Amino acid sequence: MKIAIVAPSPVPFNIGGAEKLWWGLQNYINEHTTHQCELFKIPTREHNFWDLIDSYYLFYKLDLSYFDVVISTKYPAWMVKHKNHTVYLQHHLRGLFDTYHFCNESMVVPQNLRVGLVKNILEIIDADDLSEDNTNNIFKILNQLKIEQQNYDNETFKFPGPFIRKIIHYFDAYALASDRIYKYFAISENVKLRKDYFPQSAEVSVVYHPSKIEKFECNDYDYLFTASRLDSSKRINLLVEAMKYVQYDIKFKIAGTGPEEKRLKELAKGDARIEFIGYTSEEDLVNLYSNALMILYIPFDEDYGLITIEGMMSHKPILTAIDSGGSLEFVNNYDTGFAVEPNPLKIAEKINYIIENREEAIKMGNLAYRKVEDINWNNVASQLLNDKQLIPKVKKKVLVLSTYSCYPPRGGGQHRLYNIYSLLAKDFDVTICSIIEANKPYQDLILKNGLKQICVPQSREHAEAQWEVEHKLKRNLYDVCMIDFVKKSEKYVHKVKNLSKDADIIIFSHPYLYNLEKYIKNNKLMIYDAIDIEYQQKINYIDDQNYVKKIKNIEKKACSKSNLIFATSQEEKKNLIEVYSVNPKKVFVTPNGVDTSEIHTIKDEEKEEQKQLVDMSDRVTILFVGSWHPPNLEALKFIVDKLSKKFEKYKFLVIGSVKDYYLAEYGNLPNNILAFGVVDEEEKYEIYKLADIAINPMFSGSGTNLKMLDYMSAGIPVISTPIGARGLNIENEKHAIICSADEIPEKMVELINDKDLHTKLRINARVLAEDNYSWETIAKSIKEKLNEM
Secondary structure (H helix, E strand, O other): OEEEEEEEEEOOOOOOHHHHHHHHHHHHHHHHOOOEEEEEEEEEOOOOHHHHHHHHHHHHOOEOOOOOEEEEEEOOHHHOEOOOEEEEEEEOOHHHOOOHHHHOOOOOOOHHHOOHHHHHHHHHHHOOOOOHHHHHHHHHHHHHHHHOHHHOOHHHHOOOOHHHHHHHHHHHHHHOOOOOOOEEEEOOHHHHOOOOOOOOOOOEEEOOOOOOOOOOOEOOOOEEEEEOOOOHHHOHHHHHHHHHHOOOOOOEEEEOOOOOHHHHHHHHOOOOOEEEEEOOOHHHHHHHHHOEEEEEOOOOOEOOOHHHHHHHHOOOOEEEEOOOEHHHHOOOEOOOEEEEOOOHHHHHHHHHHHHHOHHHHHHHHHHHHHHHOOOOHHHHHHHHOOOOOOOOOOOOEEEEEEOOOOOOOOOHHHHHHHHHHHHHOOOOEEEEEEEEOOOOOOEEEEOHHHOEEEEEEOOHHHHHHHHHHHHHHOOOOOOOOHHHHHHHOHHHHHHHHHHHHHOOEEEEEOOOOHHHHHHOOOOOEEEEEEOOOHHHHHOOOOOOHHHHHHHHHHHHHHHHHOOEEEEOOHHHHHHHHHHHOOOHHHEEEOOOOEOOOOOOOOOHHHHHHHHHHOOOOOOOEEEEEOOOOHHHHHHHHHHHHHHHOOOOOOEEEEEOOHHHHHHHHHOOOOOOEEEEEOOOHHHHHHHHOOOOEEEEOOOOOOOOOHHHHHHHHOOOOEEEOOOOOOOOOOOEOOOEEEOOHHHHHHHHHHHHHOHHHHHHHHHHHHHHHHHHOEHHHHHHHHHHHHHHO
């Protein structure tokens, strides 16, 4: 079918909930159904009496008979004539309907104004005959009245006023009459129940619509947030006043613009916690929702309240008011949020409660999501079009099992998990279910593109069994001990069992959780993501042949039982085949990558400015990044023993948990090594700006080093041992300097002094990272492989 959505385009233009509904519905019909949909918008003014009449007439004369279906949602668009016209009602002109009484204007046209053409119009209206002829006659008389208006009292054309109210009530009643409308829908129960909105005999179905934004996230719980047009009906002033009674140092972020902005900023003056953000893009809006503790939204009698839906889709509780209208259809006290009196003290009381009870916020946010998770465009389109054949595209479910959370991504393994699976989440329903240390909290996050991250802490019994082994062997064996003890973490095992029932694909990140495969049905596609060969990684780290054998056995089991194996390079693929006799056809190379859109090439002037800022302009700076991992400890020991002593005037910058590993094993670091420990992505990039060159003196390990790709993407020339560059398509002296450990001191001096070599490596390395190792490219190849299987 050919479908027309007919809508007004407000003058001046602004984007609100109506626009988002039209765009979202049109996009869904065109992208996900066999139908074709066009959005027709006519510039519509409603600043005075005649503006509004002219706008109604434009839609009245609009001919869309060449479409099969017409959908309208608000005045004056529903004046369009069509044999198959469906109304999905948002609202009438509220200032002439349900909020008219606030104007303190008469409902009745005064007798002294009922003269001439005005009297003729009112007589037709009062006859209560909504015929085509009568409507046509009213427009003709109005046209004449416009010409002769100087002969009439100015009170006649008051806006809002009783005469224009009578006319618009008539036009809307005519437009929505049962002989003109095929089907009636409302966006909320609140809209459905409003007086004079629908014909008395109309059968009205309520259909909730989603946001135009497809994917929401839930990352943290840092601040209070609202997103709204800043006008009086949204009552942002009550929220600003409520902050006076909030005794905690918590930010309140307000997104949006509008006529009340100046007054609200004056009201908030002196409270540094209140932040006006202004207009926000969809991407920024998703981020703002994702990190909020609670969404504050207390408009007066809102039609629907899309902010409520968006907040709940972001796993956030909503604070609304008992007279806020549509949002009350979703907010239940102490369940999905709070509905309070529109009073600053009452609002502040619930804000203070939620700050003091963060776990309650998380719990209510999850319940809020469940309340709205089934609101989707497929349901809206199928009902409006009366097309029960519309079947939503069901994404295959992917369950990833891991021994650590992917968020926030800091270490190499976390980056791989986060970047690959957040990109796959565009086309698959992906959940990462991680078992985490006993002292960390349970988490249920919605991340980029709808990626779900569930973190379940290990049980006390599990942790104590692990600690006993670690004490005996004097090694960190958190991951290795999963082989024997994960079954002691009953909550995690139970979660895996439940999630695996609905999953189509199960991916084991590392081999240590592979014993859980006994709880998974045989009809699932099983994948082992061999980020490296763990047996080779741990053989020189663990001085206990029993545990080394356990690692080899579990890795062999993962290789033999899985339907598919991901290897990070051709070299790793070859090793897997040799060590575990794996069928080569079963191994698919999925390299590690880098987000080149986030890690930009650092310009020389940026570096100089950064070095001046921290008083390092006269120092040569050498960068090394490493997590708590034996090969990284080995590398840092080499830097301390062989490089820091030889180059005492150089400053070595060390990022990552390898710092803590070194301090625990060997004690203090030399003064010319500045170790930052674990930092977030923004801090890491700022430290990158200090680096003249990077080094990667690795002596053992398997897989590929993500840090190499980071250095290359940032345009930091790098010197690496062959093992540090393994698995990457790097040419010596083109993309990086590859040399033995003994040659590193000499090559450092050469690279620092040779500006041409420095520039050549920067440029070539960045090109290689963009062309071969972007996460987008890697995720695309995985998607194609999964669809093929």
